[in-house]
Amino acid sequence: MNAIPPPPPSDALPPPPPPLEEEIGPALVKKIVKKGWGSTRKQPPSAEDILKAKREREADAAKPKYLNKAQREKIALEKRQKEVDDARKKKEAVLNGGDSGGSNGNSSRGHNSGSLDYGPSSAIPTGPRAMRSGEIPTGPSSMRGQRNHDMPPPPIPKANDKRPGKRLAPENEEAALTRHRYMGAEQNQSTFSAKKKRRRTTEKKFNFEWNDEEDTSPDYNPIYQQRAEANFFGRGRLGGFTEEIAEMGTHKFVDAMIAADPENGRERATAILEMERRRKEEGGRAALDKHWSEKKLEHMRERDWRIFKEDFNISTKGGSIPNPMRNWGESGLPDKLLRIVEQVGYNEPSAVQRAAIPIALQARDLIGVAVTGSGKTAAFLLPLLVYISALPPLDTPNRKADGPYALILAPTRELAQQIEVEAIKFAAPLGFSTAVIVGGHSIEQQAHALSAGPEIVIATPGRLLDCIERRLCVLSQCCYVIMDEADRMIDLGFEEPVNKILEALPVGNEKPDTDDAEDPLAMSRGQYRQTMMYTATMPTAVERIARKYLRRPAIVTIGNVGEAVETVEQRVEHIQGEDKRKKRLQEILGSGDFAPPIIVFVNIKRNCDAVARDVKHMGFSAVTLHGSKTQEQREAALASLRNGQSNVLVATDLAGRGIDVPDVSLVVNFNMANNIESYTHRIGRTGRAGKSGVAITFWGNEDADVLYDLKQMLTKSSISKVPDDLRKHEAAQQKGKKKGGDSKGASILG
Template sequence: MASRREPPDLAALLRQKKAQEEAASKPRFISKKERERLAAEKKAKEEEELKRKETTLENGHSNGSSQPLRPRNEIPTGPKAMRADDRGNRQGDRREGDRRDDDRGPHRAGAKRGAPMDDEGRRTKMEMNDEAELRAKYMGPVVNQSTFSAKKKRRRTAANKFNFDWDPDDDTSRPDDPIYKDRLEPVFKRGGEESTDELVRRKAEAIRRGDPETGEERARQLLEQHERAKQAAKRKALGSHWSEKRLEEMKERDWRIFKENFGIATKGGAIPNPMRSWEESNLPRRLLNIVHDVGYDEPSPIQRASIPIALQARDLIGVAVTGSGKTAAFLLPLLVYISELPPLNDVNKNDGPYALILAPTRELVQQIENEARKFATPLGFTVVSIVGGHSLEEQAYALRNGAEIIVATPGRLVDCLERRLLVFTQCCYIIMDEADRMIDQGFEEPLTKILDALPVTNEKPDTEEAENPQLMKKYLGGKDRYRQTMMYTATMPPLVERIAKKYLRRPAIVTIGNAGEAVDTVEQRVEFIAGEDKRKNRLREILNSGQFKPPIIVFVNIKRNCEMVAKDIKSWGFSTTTLHGSKTQEQREASLASVRNGQSSILVATDLAGRGIDVPDVSLVVNFNMPSSIESYTHRIGRTGRAGKSGVAITFLGNEDTEVMYDLKQIISKSSISKVPDELRRHEAAQSKPQRGQKKVEDSGGFGGKGGWQ
């Protein structure tokens, strides 16, 4: 008995199907030889199929019977096909066309007629898809395929290309556009034509006359709009010069240009802006009136920069070239300071001065005294000078009623302190003028004694509070205020810096121009002349040329030459006087007075007149002997070209001046109006700075010596 056949298990069939699908989905590696064999078999099969089709078609056409031999979906080829169609065309013709289409492939023939694709076309497409799937499985997807299109590139280039053709629709300047109905037409000011304000005013007047109804309102709006446009232009304009702007319109850029114009450089914390004129200086009106009466029309650069700082009760170091107006720069803030203190009376007149001014030479002290009295006397303040050459009894008598301001040399002031003729109980304002010169003359020790004798209860703290104007202006109880110390110098040697660090608290530093250089108002000339006789002949030619008006200053290095040169000048018919250290104080004052009042046209002097001597309107300085230091040369030629006026300095050089030729060439080359002569430029000693040891220069000037270490 045959066994009964069991039906297939459905779960087993599903597992089998799933296993087959997983096996089919796994990639199957085919070697290169296997792929070549399969490709050859496929190609042979296709050729065989093609031959079979061609043979079938030929046999069917020759036998006249198409039914058994005709492939599927082919058009009949029997006698019935010879019948005409409805359009009058023979079907045989269509058959010929179809045959031509069949030669191009069944896919293209069917596609051309809109017929469905035959089996051969479907197989070809499936094979192509299979190849693509195999390629993706074994070789991965196609990457780094370029998407460049020349057509798109040309389209993008043409789109970004600027079109210079004018499109009338882009015109936005149409006057009848409602957007620009109320816009003010620009009116430009040209040289020789009416101002913009006048043109706008005339336009407004024409509107009033031409429109009786609304002309008044339109004209008013035009004027208001013009005024608003002017104000906006002023606010935004950067091209306006600082002199054309009000103080509140000044920007940081304007102040920077202002400082560059006057050669002002400042550092040391929060520094106030310089003053542009006396009216913007914040000085009291009474003091401003005195300034105008004295004849100070425009402030000098050092005055512009230092006065606003000093008015904030800040300690100050002023570095400026000689003849820059430093005296008024420290006098005016001093007077404002002591004006706020109680006046001197019988109770406090013996407690000392309120302010002390120190200077290195008698002549400079007397010059500062005379200048201070111009401002202090109208305000009711007393100025007393203490210098050598006068008896102590005479100076004690001058101090009997007290003095708000004392101007002194360090040596004589120390004598007064040691003899108890003077105390500094209430001194709260210290000024050191020509500080570097005082150090050069050996006044470091007397200067230290004076500064140590000042009260310490009103010293400023060495903290950031010393830079706070509000705190430094406060009273410390009663009448006392913080001490304010100011130092003015032309150079900053190490000893001067040491004193400044010890006695000044967080000072503001103001530098005018370049320290130690001559001013640009002095034309410097150099002539190589050896021997005193040749120099005297050349000096005679210069004086007889008539190019320079008196007063004229001739500098020599030693005292005995001073009298000899003056004697020769007098023999040439010129009125002359001398100034050197062997003269008494009265003789010095008489010599300076004769030059200032015009009695003597030429002053022959040693370096005693090199610094701190102000002789107005000196047109010429002649260095009969070149000084041994470039600093002394700078101060000598600084006697001319003062107060903004021009001057000339002529220097005679010889082989004995080789040590200063390099520095002389450098300082002349920095001047904008001077030219270095070829002989000095080519000189061997002017090519490099000499290596010099400390050599004390002998000078019998009688004013403490030149003191310059060369």
């Protein structure tokens, strides 16, 4: 047997290899240990096993590791403990930094021994240099060594200082300190100076004026003791002379002329004085400073007429429109008619009368748009009477059989009767007769009135069409047609009757649709039919009638279309429920703030009688007016209200248009109108003829469709206010859809 060699000495042996578990892991060791027959010797791992183990470790490292709460808390505590230890070590290094700085042989860069060193062994700086010494700085670095030095506080700013560094006078400084002590510091003090701004804006402009204080000539100089006056020759102030000098020069010139030529000089002097007087009246530049009310008609200029129309809120459209009249004397009406106007009591013409009468006297077709209660009736009656005065009288049976000369259409019976009352005031003194054709009266009586040959017929469309179809009335010589409240007639469904009535007019006297229709001379040479239409709005149906039967009409608008008059104060109150509204109505009527007559509007006929009964129970006399009443009942109700027998009128929209009850102080809308046009005409029953009035409206959530228009109406009024509940209401933020009816347009109005 071969002998076993002895082991080498320990110094010559290489170091033992690392344990297998540390190199490839204990799991792999278990796999690669081969257990033979009674042998437990470990076998070295193969390359495949080593690579496989490496891949498994990399895969395990790539997977996310999920830690529970205890593990996370442990890691956080260890991390925080490490940060505390590092901070403590850095602080100790800062306190003992001199030793580490000296070990490297580096100087402290000129600082004292307590400063940090940025050598290789020092810690990384973590804050400003002033704080690395552990002391809190209390001043500049140059003063830190002076331990007993106190920095004085900054001085108190002066309130009157304009620039930094400016010092005040001792007395001003003492006053400022006293004011600051007792009154406090002045803040937000304005430095604006109007005088400096004026001087700053005008200092670069050349000043052509010479002030007395700028005169540098000494007054004691004898040359300037007696100042000579400049003598000018001529007349007028444009050359620098006063009116007195011109007047004196004119009289001297006239006296010299008479003395030189006693025979003819006086006549020439009179002519010169008349020319001078006319020159003063015309005024030249002085006339521009006068108001239109102080000028004669021949001195009025385009600028004056523009101011005149703005004063009365008049706007016109069309060709060859004459200027308005300033008073009745300039209207062009005959003297006899002017005397009647004076007797009736029309002292000053209204705005619509000022604009419409001169146009109508030129035989022009006219569309008048005016607010309610503006005097439209007299505006079309006076030109009508002038027109038929030039026609032959209806004194023979043949002429009476051909029908009336003029026709006036009105939407309601009450308005037609009201127009008749006004027409009789002017027509009866001139010898003209009128007839009223309305429903509710005996047609036999009306046929008898037509057979008497009236010059003027006032009618509602329905009854007049009935008379025409029965051959009780003919319009063979009708040459003057007036449609009052034309939009109301369309709203009541009278479009077809109106068209049939206008088609029954003679065609031989129609105006040509040319420029001759705008020429007053051409219209005066022939007896053409003249058509006038008065309306508050222009629905599509009214516009169709105007385009078909009017020829080149002049359009006159007074105020703003669709807006209430400025003399009516509008108040609106949100009251929900009939009982609450009746209680509020009783409070209003019982307050005593409003004198009768008072009009209360409702929407339904049934409510009209119910509210009237409640008003009577409140202790007030009340009458009703609605469509179910007979004509006699309607007339009796209006007569009772006008003569003072009744205090309150409860009505539907039937009384909203054209009804003239004098001195109505209050209008109450117990129910809000269905549209803003009806609301406008309702409140127009008060504040008429320049007087003031009040309109109180109750509204609820059921009136959402008109709340936006109502808010806009109140916003436009200068004497009315929009309450918060209406302004914030959801329905008042945008315009709602209208319930039926034609859309209100204004294309023919421009």
